[in-house]
Amino acid sequence: MRKSPHPLPWLTADEPFPPVVTAWAENDPAPGLLAAGRALDVPTLLQAYALGIFPWFSAGQPILWWSPDPRMVLNTQDFKLHRSLRKSLMRFIDADRHDIRFDTAFAEVIHACATTSRAGQPGTWIVPDMVHAYTALHRAGHAHSVETWVDDELVGGLYCVNLGGMVFGESMFAYQSDASKMALAALVAFCRVQGIAMIDCQQNTRHLAFLGAAEMPRSAFVAHVAAHAAETPPPWQFDPLYWKQILTATTS
Secondary structure (H helix, E strand, O other): OOOOOOOOOEEOOOOOOOOHHHOOOOOOOOOOEEEEEOOOOHHHHHHHHHOOOEEOOOOOOOOEEEOOOOEEEEEHHHOOOOHHHHHHHHHHHHOOOEEEEEOOOHHHHHHHHHHOOEOOEOOOOOOHHHHHHHHHHHHOOOEEEEEEEEOOEEEEEEEEEEEOOEEEEEEEEEOOOOHHHHHHHHHHHHHHHHOOOEEEEEOOOHHHHHOOOEEEOHHHHHHHHHHHOOOOOOOOOOOHHHHHHHHOOOOO
16 A cells, blocks of 8 residues: 655745655655745745745645646747647737737736636636735746737736746736737747746646647756756847747747
8 A cells, every 4th residue: 555645844934945855756645745834925936936846726725835746848949839820920920919018917917817717627726815926026026927919908928937047937818819829939939039948837738748848857957947047037028029039940
């Protein structure tokens, strides 16, 4: 009979995170679960992300901290601009009053991510405490929104966390077909221009794998974060010229 995992650490306000290697393993009830407790203030979130840890919990649960092994990541050079998405992107670029904006509507983006229904997900992990925490992180300059606009209407987007030369994707939404994919494509193009090699995707999904994301060992992911998180962060502005970074790549 398989043994139960070790007891989950409950952290006090200033208690350090345990080593990520102590997270529950693949065969445990919640693979990647590392600890509970602490707070969602800006210093705690920055410390967590720098260690390869992120919060994820539902309404009625305590704050739960995760560091799964393997880790799902999108190497920006591996982004797959499939033919259908390329056609949609070209139509978007060529149309008047269609554009990508950064950080002009963060509150609207995170609200949309929290309230837009997804297949197989009856609820949301973006509970009010998470909205408050990442809004504070945005005000501190570490969380950003990538927004897809059509005729001055927000139709899709995503929000992410940035530490130096590392980007951590959080959630996406779309009110129109491919609108969230446009935002992700813009983020990839931006990252390529800025020399950012990896976007953290946290969990493995078919959607992300279809777009080129893949799993990597947690140890390699944590080492990559440690090597790049202290770099100077890029200026969060999008130039339409950045599109050539992905439009010149081979489609599939």
